[in-house]
Amino acid sequence: MAKGVLPNPSATRARILDTATSLFYERGVHAVGVNEIAATAGASKLSLYRYFPAKTDLVRAMLSEHSDRIHAWLDRNTASATGPDRVLAVFDLLTQWFAQPGYHGCAIVNGVTDTRADPEVAAIARAHLHRYHTLLEDRLSGLGIEDPRALSRQLLLLIEGASVVVTIEGTTDAGADARAAAAALLASSAKAAGTCEIVRESARHEATRQVAPHLPTQPPSPAGPR
Amino acid sequence: MAKGVLPNPSATRARILDTATSLFYERGVHAVGVNEIAATAGASKLSLYRYFPAKTDLVRAMLSEHSDRIHAWLDRNTASATGPDRVLAVFDLLTQWFAQPGYHGCAIVNGVTDTRADPEVAAIARAHLHRYHTLLEDRLSGLGIEDPRALSRQLLLLIEGASVVVTIEGTTDAGADARAAAAALLASSAKAAGTCEIVRESARHEATRQVAPHLPTQPPSPAGPR
DNA sequence: ACCCGACAGTACCGATCGGTACTGTGACAG
DNA sequence: CTGTCACAGTACCGATCGGTACTGTCGGGT
Structure with missing residues:
Protein backbone atom coordinates (compact mmCIF):
# COMPACT_ATOMS: atom_id res chain seq x y z
CA MET A 1 0.00 0.00 0.00
CA ALA A 2 2.74 2.42 0.95
CA LYS A 3 4.08 4.01 -2.19
CA GLY A 4 7.09 5.64 -0.65
CA VAL A 5 6.95 9.39 -0.48
CA LEU A 6 3.96 10.96 -2.12
CA PRO A 7 4.75 14.63 -2.70
CA ASN A 8 1.09 15.66 -2.69
CA PRO A 9 -0.74 12.40 -2.76
CA SER A 10 -4.19 13.82 -2.42
CA ALA A 11 -3.71 17.54 -2.59
CA THR A 12 -5.38 17.26 -5.96
CA ARG A 13 -8.27 15.44 -4.40
CA ALA A 14 -8.67 18.10 -1.75
CA ARG A 15 -8.49 20.85 -4.34
CA ILE A 16 -11.21 19.20 -6.39
CA LEU A 17 -13.38 18.60 -3.35
CA ASP A 18 -12.99 22.16 -2.11
CA THR A 19 -13.88 23.54 -5.51
CA ALA A 20 -16.88 21.28 -5.83
CA THR A 21 -18.04 22.21 -2.34
CA SER A 22 -17.88 25.87 -3.14
CA LEU A 23 -19.58 25.61 -6.52
CA PHE A 24 -22.24 23.17 -5.37
CA TYR A 25 -23.10 25.36 -2.42
CA GLU A 26 -23.21 28.48 -4.51
CA ARG A 27 -25.34 27.31 -7.40
CA GLY A 28 -26.65 23.85 -6.56
CA VAL A 29 -25.56 20.38 -7.54
CA HIS A 30 -27.52 20.21 -10.77
CA ALA A 31 -26.41 23.62 -11.97
CA VAL A 32 -22.70 22.79 -11.86
CA GLY A 33 -21.07 20.37 -14.28
CA VAL A 34 -18.06 18.22 -13.68
CA ASN A 35 -16.26 19.99 -16.49
CA GLU A 36 -16.52 23.27 -14.65
CA ILE A 37 -15.42 21.72 -11.39
CA ALA A 38 -12.34 20.21 -12.96
CA ALA A 39 -11.49 23.37 -14.85
CA THR A 40 -11.98 25.62 -11.82
CA ALA A 41 -9.93 23.31 -9.65
CA GLY A 42 -7.17 23.30 -12.27
CA ALA A 43 -7.53 19.56 -12.59
CA SER A 44 -8.32 17.19 -15.40
CA LYS A 45 -11.46 15.16 -15.54
CA LEU A 46 -9.24 12.11 -15.33
CA SER A 47 -8.06 13.22 -11.91
CA LEU A 48 -11.55 14.04 -10.83
CA TYR A 49 -12.86 10.63 -11.82
CA ARG A 50 -9.91 8.92 -10.22
CA TYR A 51 -10.88 10.20 -6.80
CA PHE A 52 -14.61 10.43 -7.32
CA PRO A 53 -15.91 7.72 -9.66
CA ALA A 54 -19.16 9.59 -10.15
CA LYS A 55 -20.57 13.02 -9.52
CA MET B 1 -60.82 39.75 -25.39
CA ALA B 2 -63.91 37.59 -25.34
CA LYS B 3 -63.54 34.86 -27.90
CA GLY B 4 -67.09 33.61 -27.71
CA VAL B 5 -67.42 30.24 -26.09
CA LEU B 6 -64.17 28.63 -25.04
CA PRO B 7 -64.87 24.96 -24.46
CA ASN B 8 -61.88 24.57 -22.13
CA PRO B 9 -60.03 27.84 -22.42
CA SER B 10 -57.27 27.03 -19.98
CA ALA B 11 -57.97 23.52 -18.91
CA THR B 12 -54.84 22.67 -20.82
CA ARG B 13 -52.91 25.27 -18.87
CA ALA B 14 -54.17 23.88 -15.58
CA ARG B 15 -53.34 20.35 -16.64
CA ILE B 16 -49.81 21.37 -17.53
CA LEU B 17 -49.36 23.32 -14.31
CA ASP B 18 -50.69 20.49 -12.18
CA THR B 19 -48.39 18.01 -13.86
CA ALA B 20 -45.41 20.28 -13.49
CA THR B 21 -46.22 20.89 -9.84
CA SER B 22 -46.35 17.21 -9.14
CA LEU B 23 -43.19 16.32 -11.03
CA PHE B 24 -41.20 19.28 -9.76
CA TYR B 25 -42.15 18.51 -6.19
CA GLU B 26 -41.36 14.84 -6.58
CA ARG B 27 -37.98 15.04 -8.25
CA GLY B 28 -36.90 18.67 -8.27
CA VAL B 29 -36.97 21.37 -10.91
CA HIS B 30 -33.68 20.48 -12.53
CA ALA B 31 -34.40 16.77 -12.70
CA VAL B 32 -37.56 17.17 -14.75
CA GLY B 33 -37.51 18.27 -18.37
CA VAL B 34 -40.17 20.19 -20.21
CA ASN B 35 -40.54 17.28 -22.61
CA GLU B 36 -41.57 15.01 -19.79
CA ILE B 37 -43.96 17.57 -18.37
CA ALA B 38 -45.69 18.03 -21.71
CA ALA B 39 -45.84 14.30 -22.37
CA THR B 40 -47.14 13.47 -18.90
CA ALA B 41 -49.74 16.22 -19.11
CA GLY B 42 -50.81 14.93 -22.50
CA ALA B 43 -49.96 18.25 -24.04
CA SER B 44 -47.64 19.41 -26.75
CA LYS B 45 -44.63 21.57 -26.12
CA LEU B 46 -46.33 24.20 -28.22
CA SER B 47 -49.16 24.37 -25.72
CA LEU B 48 -46.76 24.42 -22.82
CA TYR B 49 -44.79 27.31 -24.25
CA ARG B 50 -47.96 29.17 -25.14
CA TYR B 51 -48.94 29.42 -21.48
CA PHE B 52 -45.48 29.41 -19.97
CA PRO B 53 -42.92 31.15 -22.17
CA ALA B 54 -40.07 29.57 -20.23
CA LYS B 55 -39.53 26.82 -17.74
C1' DA C 1 19.61 6.11 -17.85
C1' DC C 2 15.27 4.05 -17.23
C1' DC C 3 10.59 3.59 -15.91
C1' DC C 4 6.28 4.57 -13.87
C1' DG C 5 2.63 6.90 -11.66
C1' DA C 6 0.26 11.32 -11.20
C1' DC C 7 -1.12 14.82 -13.67
C1' DA C 8 -3.28 18.65 -17.23
C1' DG C 9 -5.25 19.02 -21.46
C1' DT C 10 -8.30 17.69 -24.97
C1' DA C 11 -11.08 15.21 -28.05
C1' DC C 12 -14.92 12.53 -27.99
C1' DC C 13 -19.15 9.65 -26.74
C1' DG C 14 -24.37 9.11 -26.42
C1' DA C 15 -27.96 11.29 -24.11
C1' DT C 16 -30.66 14.94 -22.75
C1' DC C 17 -31.42 19.62 -22.00
C1' DG C 18 -34.58 24.09 -23.08
C1' DG C 19 -36.63 26.01 -26.85
C1' DT C 20 -38.40 26.49 -31.94
C1' DA C 21 -40.77 25.19 -36.08
C1' DC C 22 -43.86 22.76 -38.59
C1' DT C 23 -47.00 19.38 -39.34
C1' DG C 24 -52.02 17.31 -39.16
C1' DT C 25 -56.56 17.27 -36.99
C1' DG C 26 -60.83 18.17 -34.96
C1' DA C 27 -64.27 21.66 -33.30
C1' DC C 28 -66.65 25.53 -34.00
C1' DA C 29 -68.25 30.08 -36.60
C1' DG C 30 -69.43 32.36 -40.65
C1' DC D 1 -67.84 24.59 -47.40
C1' DT D 2 -64.24 27.37 -45.52
C1' DG D 3 -62.01 30.05 -42.40
C1' DT D 4 -59.76 30.02 -37.81
C1' DC D 5 -58.54 28.52 -33.65
C1' DA D 6 -56.44 25.36 -29.94
C1' DC D 7 -54.40 21.47 -29.84
C1' DA D 8 -51.24 16.82 -30.05
C1' DG D 9 -47.48 15.01 -32.23
C1' DT D 10 -42.96 15.16 -34.03
C1' DA D 11 -38.78 16.53 -36.00
C1' DC D 12 -35.19 19.41 -35.09
C1' DC D 13 -31.81 22.99 -33.17
C1' DG D 14 -27.42 24.19 -30.58
C1' DA D 15 -25.69 23.54 -26.14
C1' DT D 16 -24.42 21.03 -22.37
C1' DC D 17 -24.66 17.12 -19.58
C1' DG D 18 -21.91 12.93 -17.15
C1' DG D 19 -18.48 9.93 -18.33
C1' DT D 20 -14.50 7.65 -21.22
C1' DA D 21 -10.24 7.49 -23.75
C1' DC D 22 -6.05 9.03 -25.12
C1' DT D 23 -2.54 12.11 -25.50
C1' DG D 24 1.97 14.48 -23.66
C1' DT D 25 4.65 15.91 -19.72
C1' DC D 26 6.78 16.18 -15.49
C1' DG D 27 9.13 14.38 -11.34
C1' DG D 28 10.91 11.21 -8.32
C1' DG D 29 12.71 6.23 -7.34
C1' DT D 30 15.53 2.69 -8.79
Missing part, protein backbone atom coordinates in the same frame (compact mmCIF):
# COMPACT_ATOMS: atom_id res chain seq x y z
CA THR A 56 -22.66 11.61 -6.70
CA ASP A 57 -19.53 10.55 -4.86
CA LEU A 58 -18.39 14.13 -4.99
CA VAL A 59 -21.65 15.27 -3.43
CA ARG A 60 -21.49 12.63 -0.73
CA ALA A 61 -17.90 13.42 0.14
CA MET A 62 -18.70 17.10 0.28
CA LEU A 63 -21.68 16.67 2.60
CA SER A 64 -19.91 14.21 4.82
CA GLU A 65 -16.88 16.44 5.21
CA HIS A 66 -19.09 19.46 5.73
CA SER A 67 -20.98 17.77 8.53
CA ASP A 68 -17.71 16.84 10.23
CA ARG A 69 -16.41 20.38 9.93
CA ILE A 70 -19.55 22.07 11.22
CA HIS A 71 -19.87 19.89 14.26
CA ALA A 72 -16.21 20.03 15.12
CA TRP A 73 -16.48 23.80 14.96
CA LEU A 74 -19.66 23.92 17.01
CA ASP A 75 -18.31 21.57 19.62
CA ARG A 76 -14.97 23.28 19.89
CA ASN A 77 -16.43 26.73 20.34
CA THR A 78 -19.19 25.98 22.80
CA ALA A 79 -17.38 23.66 25.17
CA SER A 80 -16.06 26.28 27.55
CA ALA A 81 -19.29 28.07 28.46
CA THR A 82 -21.06 27.28 31.72
CA GLY A 83 -24.64 27.28 32.90
CA PRO A 84 -27.40 28.12 30.43
CA ASP A 85 -24.76 29.74 28.26
CA ARG A 86 -23.64 26.27 27.37
CA VAL A 87 -26.76 25.94 25.28
CA LEU A 88 -27.20 29.52 24.21
CA ALA A 89 -23.61 29.65 23.01
CA VAL A 90 -24.64 27.21 20.33
CA PHE A 91 -27.28 29.66 19.13
CA ASP A 92 -24.85 32.54 19.29
CA LEU A 93 -22.44 30.64 17.15
CA LEU A 94 -25.10 29.65 14.66
CA THR A 95 -26.40 33.19 14.45
CA GLN A 96 -22.89 34.34 13.71
CA TRP A 97 -22.64 31.71 10.98
CA PHE A 98 -25.97 32.64 9.42
CA ALA A 99 -24.81 36.24 9.23
CA GLN A 100 -21.85 35.30 7.06
CA PRO A 101 -21.97 37.02 3.69
CA GLY A 102 -22.89 34.49 1.08
CA TYR A 103 -24.74 32.26 3.49
CA HIS A 104 -27.78 30.75 1.88
CA GLY A 105 -28.87 27.79 3.88
CA CYS A 106 -27.36 24.69 5.40
CA ALA A 107 -25.34 22.94 2.73
CA ILE A 108 -26.62 19.60 3.94
CA VAL A 109 -30.27 20.53 3.75
CA ASN A 110 -29.66 22.03 0.33
CA GLY A 111 -27.83 18.88 -0.71
CA VAL A 112 -30.75 16.70 0.32
CA THR A 113 -33.08 18.86 -1.72
CA ASP A 114 -30.75 18.78 -4.70
CA THR A 115 -30.36 15.00 -4.69
CA ARG A 116 -33.80 13.97 -3.57
CA ALA A 117 -33.55 10.25 -4.20
CA ASP A 118 -30.06 9.44 -2.94
CA PRO A 119 -30.41 7.32 0.21
CA GLU A 120 -26.76 7.78 1.12
CA VAL A 121 -27.13 11.54 1.13
CA ALA A 122 -30.26 11.15 3.22
CA ALA A 123 -28.29 9.06 5.71
CA ILE A 124 -25.61 11.72 5.97
CA ALA A 125 -28.28 14.30 6.67
CA ARG A 126 -29.92 12.15 9.34
CA ALA A 127 -26.56 11.63 11.00
CA HIS A 128 -26.02 15.38 10.84
CA LEU A 129 -29.23 16.02 12.76
CA HIS A 130 -28.38 13.29 15.21
CA ARG A 131 -25.11 15.04 15.95
CA TYR A 132 -27.07 18.16 16.78
CA HIS A 133 -29.10 16.18 19.27
CA THR A 134 -25.99 14.75 20.82
CA LEU A 135 -24.46 18.18 21.15
CA LEU A 136 -27.60 19.79 22.56
CA GLU A 137 -28.29 17.03 25.05
CA ASP A 138 -24.75 17.27 26.30
CA ARG A 139 -25.01 21.03 26.68
CA LEU A 140 -28.32 20.62 28.49
CA SER A 141 -27.00 18.14 31.00
CA GLY A 142 -26.54 19.44 34.50
CA LEU A 143 -28.94 22.31 34.03
CA GLY A 144 -31.78 20.64 35.85
CA ILE A 145 -33.81 20.20 32.73
CA GLU A 146 -36.79 17.93 33.13
CA ASP A 147 -36.61 16.20 29.78
CA PRO A 148 -33.37 17.08 28.00
CA ARG A 149 -34.18 14.90 25.03
CA ALA A 150 -37.50 16.57 24.37
CA LEU A 151 -36.00 20.01 24.78
CA SER A 152 -33.11 19.24 22.47
CA ARG A 153 -35.56 18.19 19.81
CA GLN A 154 -37.36 21.49 20.15
CA LEU A 155 -34.12 23.43 19.99
CA LEU A 156 -33.17 21.59 16.81
CA LEU A 157 -36.36 22.84 15.19
CA LEU A 158 -35.33 26.37 16.05
CA ILE A 159 -31.89 25.84 14.52
CA GLU A 160 -33.13 24.41 11.26
CA GLY A 161 -36.00 26.86 11.10
CA ALA A 162 -33.69 29.81 11.60
CA SER A 163 -31.41 28.57 8.85
CA VAL A 164 -34.27 28.41 6.40
CA VAL A 165 -35.87 31.69 7.41
CA VAL A 166 -32.59 33.59 7.34
CA THR A 167 -32.02 32.32 3.83
CA ILE A 168 -35.45 33.24 2.54
CA GLU A 169 -35.81 36.57 4.29
CA GLY A 170 -32.32 37.68 3.45
CA THR A 171 -31.85 39.12 6.92
CA THR A 172 -30.30 37.66 10.05
CA ASP A 173 -33.20 38.46 12.33
CA ALA A 174 -34.24 34.85 12.55
CA GLY A 175 -30.96 33.95 14.23
CA ALA A 176 -31.71 36.27 17.14
CA ASP A 177 -35.30 35.07 17.20
CA ALA A 178 -34.11 31.49 17.54
CA ARG A 179 -31.85 32.45 20.41
CA ALA A 180 -34.68 34.22 22.20
CA ALA A 181 -36.99 31.27 21.71
CA ALA A 182 -34.31 28.90 22.95
CA ALA A 183 -33.83 30.98 26.09
CA ALA A 184 -37.56 31.00 26.71
CA LEU A 185 -37.87 27.26 26.25
CA LEU A 186 -34.86 26.74 28.45
CA ALA A 187 -36.37 28.86 31.20
CA SER A 188 -39.73 27.17 31.12
CA SER A 189 -38.14 23.75 30.95
CA ALA A 190 -35.98 24.13 34.04
CA LYS A 191 -37.35 22.20 36.98
CA ALA A 192 -39.06 24.14 39.72
CA ALA A 193 -36.67 22.94 42.40
CA GLY A 194 -32.96 22.96 43.20
CA THR A 195 -30.56 24.92 41.05
CA CYS A 196 -33.23 25.35 38.47
CA GLU A 197 -34.27 28.71 39.79
CA ILE A 198 -30.84 30.03 39.08
CA VAL A 199 -30.95 28.59 35.60
CA ARG A 200 -34.41 29.87 35.04
CA GLU A 201 -33.62 33.36 36.20
CA SER A 202 -30.41 33.42 34.29
CA ALA A 203 -32.11 32.19 31.16
CA ARG A 204 -34.86 34.73 31.60
CA HIS A 205 -32.25 37.41 31.78
CA GLU A 206 -30.48 36.01 28.77
CA ALA A 207 -33.70 36.09 26.82
CA THR A 208 -33.68 39.85 26.85
CA ARG A 209 -30.16 40.14 25.56
CA GLN A 210 -29.75 41.41 22.05
CA VAL A 211 -26.58 40.03 20.57
CA ALA A 212 -23.78 37.71 21.38
CA PRO A 213 -21.34 39.45 23.69
CA HIS A 214 -18.23 37.90 22.24
CA LEU A 215 -17.27 36.47 18.90
CA PRO A 216 -15.29 33.44 19.92
CA THR A 217 -14.00 32.42 16.53
CA GLN A 218 -13.74 33.40 12.98
CA PRO A 219 -17.15 32.72 11.52
CA PRO A 220 -17.46 29.78 9.22
CA SER A 221 -17.11 30.20 5.50
CA PRO A 222 -20.27 30.12 3.39
CA ALA A 223 -19.88 26.43 3.03
CA GLY A 224 -18.93 25.91 6.66
CA PRO A 225 -16.21 26.72 9.13
CA ARG A 226 -12.66 26.30 7.99
CA THR B 56 -38.95 29.42 -15.05
CA ASP B 57 -42.46 30.76 -15.55
CA LEU B 58 -43.76 27.31 -14.85
CA VAL B 59 -41.83 27.21 -11.60
CA ARG B 60 -43.02 30.65 -10.56
CA ALA B 61 -46.64 29.88 -11.36
CA MET B 62 -46.39 26.64 -9.43
CA LEU B 63 -44.92 28.25 -6.32
CA SER B 64 -47.29 31.16 -6.40
CA GLU B 65 -50.33 28.95 -6.72
CA HIS B 66 -48.99 26.61 -4.07
CA SER B 67 -48.56 29.45 -1.60
CA ASP B 68 -52.13 30.59 -2.23
CA ARG B 69 -53.46 27.10 -1.75
CA ILE B 70 -51.56 26.38 1.44
CA HIS B 71 -52.56 29.59 3.15
CA ALA B 72 -56.16 29.40 2.09
CA TRP B 73 -56.24 25.91 3.54
CA LEU B 74 -54.51 26.93 6.77
CA ASP B 75 -56.73 29.95 7.24
CA ARG B 76 -59.93 28.12 6.47
CA ASN B 77 -59.25 25.28 8.87
CA THR B 78 -57.96 27.21 11.85
CA ALA B 79 -60.46 30.06 11.94
CA SER B 80 -63.04 28.44 14.16
CA ALA B 81 -60.88 27.49 17.14
CA THR B 82 -60.86 29.65 20.24
CA GLY B 83 -58.35 30.48 22.94
CA PRO B 84 -54.84 29.07 22.67
CA ASP B 85 -56.23 26.47 20.31
CA ARG B 86 -56.40 29.18 17.71
CA VAL B 87 -52.64 29.02 17.49
CA LEU B 88 -52.10 25.37 18.24
CA ALA B 89 -54.63 24.41 15.60
CA VAL B 90 -52.17 25.73 13.07
CA PHE B 91 -49.57 23.31 14.37
CA ASP B 92 -52.05 20.46 14.41
CA LEU B 93 -52.88 21.13 10.82
CA LEU B 94 -49.26 21.37 9.79
CA THR B 95 -48.41 18.17 11.63
CA GLN B 96 -51.19 16.47 9.77
CA TRP B 97 -49.81 17.80 6.51
CA PHE B 98 -46.25 16.69 7.27
CA ALA B 99 -47.55 13.19 7.94
CA GLN B 100 -48.96 12.91 4.44
CA PRO B 101 -47.38 10.05 2.51
CA GLY B 102 -45.04 11.46 -0.06
CA TYR B 103 -44.38 14.63 1.89
CA HIS B 104 -40.80 15.71 1.54
CA GLY B 105 -40.53 19.33 2.50
CA CYS B 106 -42.26 22.58 1.75
CA ALA B 107 -42.50 22.95 -2.00
CA ILE B 108 -41.63 26.61 -1.71
CA VAL B 109 -38.48 26.06 0.29
CA ASN B 110 -37.49 23.30 -2.11
CA GLY B 111 -38.22 25.59 -5.03
CA VAL B 112 -35.98 28.30 -3.63
CA THR B 113 -33.20 25.78 -3.24
CA ASP B 114 -33.72 24.46 -6.75
CA THR B 115 -33.66 27.88 -8.38
CA ARG B 116 -31.14 29.63 -6.21
CA ALA B 117 -30.64 32.77 -8.24
CA ASP B 118 -34.17 33.63 -9.31
CA PRO B 119 -35.21 36.83 -7.49
CA GLU B 120 -38.86 36.38 -8.40
CA VAL B 121 -38.93 32.96 -6.77
CA ALA B 122 -37.23 34.46 -3.74
CA ALA B 123 -39.93 37.13 -3.58
CA ILE B 124 -42.65 34.51 -3.67
CA ALA B 125 -40.96 32.70 -0.81
CA ARG B 126 -40.64 35.87 1.25
CA ALA B 127 -44.30 36.62 0.71
CA HIS B 128 -45.08 33.07 1.76
CA LEU B 129 -43.33 33.56 5.08
CA HIS B 130 -44.98 36.92 5.52
CA ARG B 131 -48.35 35.24 5.18
CA TYR B 132 -47.38 32.91 7.99
CA HIS B 133 -46.64 35.90 10.17
CA THR B 134 -49.95 37.49 9.33
CA LEU B 135 -51.79 34.30 10.15
CA LEU B 136 -49.93 33.70 13.40
CA GLU B 137 -50.26 37.26 14.63
CA ASP B 138 -53.97 37.15 13.97
CA ARG B 139 -54.33 33.87 15.84
CA LEU B 140 -52.31 35.30 18.72
CA SER B 141 -54.44 38.39 19.08
CA GLY B 142 -56.68 38.51 22.09
CA LEU B 143 -54.66 35.95 24.00
CA GLY B 144 -52.93 38.50 26.17
CA ILE B 145 -49.57 37.92 24.56
CA GLU B 146 -46.96 40.48 25.45
CA ASP B 147 -45.29 40.75 22.08
CA PRO B 148 -47.32 38.90 19.44
CA ARG B 149 -44.97 39.84 16.67
CA ALA B 150 -41.92 38.41 18.42
CA LEU B 151 -43.78 35.26 19.34
CA SER B 152 -45.08 34.77 15.83
CA ARG B 153 -41.53 34.96 14.54
CA GLN B 154 -40.48 32.26 16.96
CA LEU B 155 -43.41 30.09 15.99
CA LEU B 156 -42.49 30.45 12.34
CA LEU B 157 -39.07 29.02 13.11
CA LEU B 158 -40.76 25.99 14.64
CA ILE B 159 -42.93 25.53 11.56
CA GLU B 160 -40.10 25.71 9.05
CA GLY B 161 -37.80 23.72 11.29
CA ALA B 162 -40.35 20.95 11.69
CA SER B 163 -40.86 20.79 7.94
CA VAL B 164 -37.15 20.29 7.36
CA VAL B 165 -36.61 17.84 10.21
CA VAL B 166 -39.62 15.73 9.27
CA THR B 167 -38.26 15.48 5.75
CA ILE B 168 -34.75 14.50 6.79
CA GLU B 169 -35.65 12.16 9.63
CA GLY B 170 -38.38 10.45 7.68
CA THR B 171 -40.64 10.42 10.72
CA THR B 172 -43.35 12.79 11.82
CA ASP B 173 -42.05 13.26 15.36
CA ALA B 174 -40.87 16.76 14.63
CA GLY B 175 -44.44 17.89 14.01
CA ALA B 176 -45.46 16.96 17.53
CA ASP B 177 -42.26 18.46 18.88
CA ALA B 178 -43.08 21.74 17.20
CA ARG B 179 -46.52 21.74 18.68
CA ALA B 180 -45.16 21.10 22.15
CA ALA B 181 -42.60 23.87 21.77
CA ALA B 182 -45.28 26.22 20.52
CA ALA B 183 -47.45 25.47 23.52
CA ALA B 184 -44.52 26.10 25.86
CA LEU B 185 -43.64 29.37 24.20
CA LEU B 186 -47.28 30.37 24.25
CA ALA B 187 -47.53 29.65 27.96
CA SER B 188 -44.40 31.54 28.90
CA SER B 189 -45.34 34.44 26.67
CA ALA B 190 -48.76 35.03 28.17
CA LYS B 191 -48.81 38.07 30.43
CA ALA B 192 -48.85 37.55 34.16
CA ALA B 193 -52.08 39.42 34.61
CA GLY B 194 -55.68 39.34 33.42
CA THR B 195 -56.96 36.44 31.38
CA CYS B 196 -53.44 35.31 30.80
CA GLU B 197 -53.56 32.81 33.59
CA ILE B 198 -56.32 31.00 31.83
CA VAL B 199 -54.36 30.99 28.62
CA ARG B 200 -51.23 29.96 30.39
CA GLU B 201 -52.86 27.12 32.24
CA SER B 202 -54.69 26.02 29.17
CA ALA B 203 -51.54 26.13 27.12
CA ARG B 204 -49.67 24.25 29.77
CA HIS B 205 -52.31 21.58 29.66
CA GLU B 206 -52.22 21.55 25.89
CA ALA B 207 -48.47 21.07 25.98
CA THR B 208 -48.91 17.60 27.40
CA ARG B 209 -51.35 16.49 24.78
CA GLN B 210 -50.14 13.92 22.34
CA VAL B 211 -51.96 14.28 19.07
CA ALA B 212 -54.58 16.37 17.42
CA PRO B 213 -57.99 15.32 18.71
CA HIS B 214 -59.81 15.92 15.47
CA LEU B 215 -58.87 15.87 11.84
CA PRO B 216 -60.72 18.88 10.57
CA THR B 217 -60.08 18.41 6.88
CA GLN B 218 -58.71 16.10 4.33
CA PRO B 219 -54.94 16.45 4.61
CA PRO B 220 -53.21 18.29 1.83
CA SER B 221 -51.73 16.45 -1.07
CA PRO B 222 -47.96 16.04 -1.23
CA ALA B 223 -47.73 19.25 -3.16
CA GLY B 224 -50.25 21.02 -0.96
CA PRO B 225 -53.92 20.95 -0.08
CA ARG B 226 -56.35 20.55 -2.91
